[in-house]
Structure formats: C-alpha cells, structure tokens
Amino acid sequence: MEMELNNKTLKxxxxxxxxxxxxxxxxxxxxxxxxxxxxxxxxxxxxxxxxLAAVYECSIAELLIQKDLPVVESRFTFSKVSLKAKIIHLSVLMPVLSVALYLYWTDHSSTVWVNILRDSIFSTSISKDRLDKISFLILVLTVGLPSLIPGAIYDFVNKQSAFD
Known part of the structure; x- marks a missing residue:
C-alpha cells in the first residue's frame, strides 16, 4: 500500500x-x-x-500530507430551537428527572437497572465513589435525553425545526 508523504517535510x-x-x-x-x-x-x-520516520525519529503521521478535512456543519443547533420547544423541554425534563433522581437516591427498586447497566459496562474495580457518579450520569442521560423529544416534535410539526 502506497502512502502520500509530504515531500517538503521530507526534504x-x-x-x-x-x-x-x-x-x-x-x-x-x-x-x-x-x-x-x-x-x-x-x-x-x-x-x-x-x-524514513525511524531515521527522522518521528511518527509516520508527521510525514503524511495533511489533507484539509471538509468542515461538516452540525445540522442541529440548540439556538435554532424555538422558545416554545425549549419551554416544553424544561417542563418535561424537570419533573421526570426530579422523580428519577429521588427514586435513585432513595434506593427504590425501580432504579436497580441503573446499577445493572453500569456494572455491565464498567469494571467493578473502579472506586465506589466513581461508580456512583457513573450511575448518576447514566440515569441523567437515559432519562434526560428522551425528554427532549416532545419539544423537537413541537418544532417539527410547526415547521420550526432546528434541523434545517
């Protein structure tokens, strides 16, 4: 396999x-x-x-031609979300997340899945404190992200999509 090196860098x-x-x-x-x-x-x-990389004591990557990667604009920007959709996001997120966190902190049986998911992904050799933080993040992400859906649906239906 041939590689394209920067001949100016080599020289x-x-x-x-x-x-x-x-x-x-x-x-x-x-x-x-x-x-x-x-x-x-x-x-x-x-x-x-x-x-050549060994002789020059550098990595091959330093000798390769640095091609400019195309700039990919994100199709979604939160600043394009309508005010009503943001209100919907918050009005769904706050109560749902509050209840989920309350249940988690009181060790309710309905939140056992968080620790099961955490233990299946992460090593149990991690400190207890760090595992608790990971569980918290898993809960916030799995409950918080879906709560953004109603606001996105509102913008989509009203042709105010942030995905333009």
Missing amino acids: THRESRAWSQTQLAEVSGLSLRTIQRVEKTGIASQESAKS
Missing part, C-alpha cells in the same frame, strides 16, 4: 540534518533512487515511510 528533515540524499539512503537502508523518487513525488511504500 526539510533531511536538510536540517545536513544530509545529502546519498547519506539519507545509507542511513535509512533505502536506495538512492527511492529517496529521490519519494522526495520528488511524495509517494512511498509503507516500508519506506517506516524507514
């Missing part, structure tokens, strides 16, 4: 050590022709890239 590394291409070939174990080709085109095999 800069070599010149900063005051090496000729011939010296780099000797140190890296690559042929002079390979060094010339890689510095000219930037195309190298994985083995050649590994050799």
Whole structure:
C-alpha cells in the first residue's frame, strides 16, 4: 500500500540534518533512487515511510500530507430551537428527572437497572465513589435525553425545526 508523504517535510528533515540524499539512503537502508523518487513525488511504500520516520525519529503521521478535512456543519443547533420547544423541554425534563433522581437516591427498586447497566459496562474495580457518579450520569442521560423529544416534535410539526 502506497502512502502520500509530504515531500517538503521530507526534504526539510533531511536538510536540517545536513544530509545529502546519498547519506539519507545509507542511513535509512533505502536506495538512492527511492529517496529521490519519494522526495520528488511524495509517494512511498509503507516500508519506506517506516524507514524514513525511524531515521527522522518521528511518527509516520508527521510525514503524511495533511489533507484539509471538509468542515461538516452540525445540522442541529440548540439556538435554532424555538422558545416554545425549549419551554416544553424544561417542563418535561424537570419533573421526570426530579422523580428519577429521588427514586435513585432513595434506593427504590425501580432504579436497580441503573446499577445493572453500569456494572455491565464498567469494571467493578473502579472506586465506589466513581461508580456512583457513573450511575448518576447514566440515569441523567437515559432519562434526560428522551425528554427532549416532545419539544423537537413541537418544532417539527410547526415547521420550526432546528434541523434545517
């Protein structure tokens, strides 16, 4: 598999050590022709890239061409949510979360699932305090996130969607 290396970075590394291409070939174990080709085109095999990274004492990632990733805009922004939807979110979230937290803190049997879920995901070698915090977060997320649905439905029905 061929890799696309930044030939300017390769040349800069070599010149900063005051090496000729011939010296780099000797140190890296690559042929002079390979060094010339890689510095000219930037195309190298994985083995050649590994050799160059080892000689330059850097990672292969530092030698790769840094391609600009496309900027992906989030389709959802909370600032686009209508005021009525935010009120719906809060009016559903607050009582539901309050009841769930009360039941959890009083060790009610209806919240046993939180610790079962926590124990199936996380190691029991974690401290009790940290496990309690994880349980709290699981409860808040599993109860809190679904309470956002009624407000989103309101905006969707009224064509005020935050997903535009």
